[in-house]
Amino acid sequence: MHRLTLAQIARGLAAKDFSSVELSEALLARIEALDPQLNSFISVTAEQARAQAAAADARRAAGENGTLLGAPIAHKDLFCTKDVLTTCASKILHNFKAPYDATVVEKLAAAGAVSLGKLNMDEFAMGSANESSHFGAVKNPWDLTRVPGGSSGGSAAAVAAGLIPAATGTDTGGSIRQPAALTNLTGLKPTYGRVSRWGMIAYASSLDQGGPIARTAEDCALLLGAMAGFDTKDSTCVDAPVDDYLAALNQPLAGLRIGLPKEYFGAGLDARIAEAVLAVVEELKKLGATVKDISLPNMQHAIPAYYVIAPAEASSNLSRFDGVRFGYRCENPVNLEDLYKRSRGEGFGAEVKRRIMVGTYALSAGYYDAYYLKAQKIRRLIKNDFVQAFGEVDVILGPTTPNPAWKLGEKSADPVSAYLEDIYTITANLAGIPGLSMPAGFVDGLPVGVQLLAPYFQEARLLNVAHQYQQVSDWHTRTPAGF
């Protein structure tokens, strides 16, 4: 039962092959038995899950038949969940229970999805390895000595290991796509503004976007359909109609124009990943796609620009964690300043502090123009590169990451080497366009991903291309030994 996709679960529930209660119990038992090896969950909400599953079964018995009704999922631990811990994997929020549900949580619950708990992540979503969590590193089910990627590493590990069929994640610079690539999953970062950020604890507000991580493009389509849509509570959420993502899956690919940016295949890319990605292109050609070499000339500036903008926004967003209003408070403060200093000093981990300091510096008087403003100008150039490229092609294709999953601890002493792993994913966040990663094969037994990028609000196109590829390939059906 633990290998079923959301689409198969929907059919099984409709056919009464099993109930949501039975399925949820089976997965809760797997989480209990197997998650100690992975550390993918921060909270398991078994009692709440049982109640939600029973309610879903009752709704189905009363004649409802939604595709997500009774489907088990779990949320990255930065989506606020009423009366359930929302920690952002930080000591500073280790005891925080939100008084309300995030819009994404609310929408999925309304569709009848059953939440089994909250998933581990990099602290405040800052990282690409899921090693900065206050609750310990997450292990990659494909090799327990390696990282699962980050920051949605718990979401990826739990889905890849068959503890849940799908999960929510968030992506600021690659945090859905990169862990999906490193664990053989399909993950989608929607267009900025497609999914409400209300109740998603902010890291870098102009870049953050929630989205699905699942085993197939079809399941991502199912989840995105429920997650997307206008929300008056998020002023950056766009009031545009939500496409029928499921209906779009079966469009033929004949005539699809794929762009291969030369910058995505240059120095730094593992040659074996390049080979796997180009093999995907060959398959897509057989399905009728045409290929064109393109250039995104400003990509080389993306990492420096991102690692100014994201920390700058983080330094502002994280100023609210002061020991007064939320979460951790230091013992016996002698005065208000001591309370602030020690609560923050003791509550935040090393990577979060590094970024708060970098961001504060970048925004400080006298340096604002040199760093933040310049980074914003680079952002515009990157966006213009995409607009120009999409004048000639329908989708852009390349590797999701330059390397497969690395060993736990391998990059801890050198944060920049981890930042460089975001090279192919960050540009989509800077430009605000949607991006998807899907399985493209294996290198030394480790999964690698191919990334597809599309113009604004063309999530349906990405899901369509990925689904068509998944009809003629079986990478996405492979599962890690031991799980």
Ligand SMILES: NC(=O)C[C@H](N)C(=O)O
């Ligand atoms: N949050 C993300 O999208 C991951 C990115 N590696 C970062 O640390 O900012």
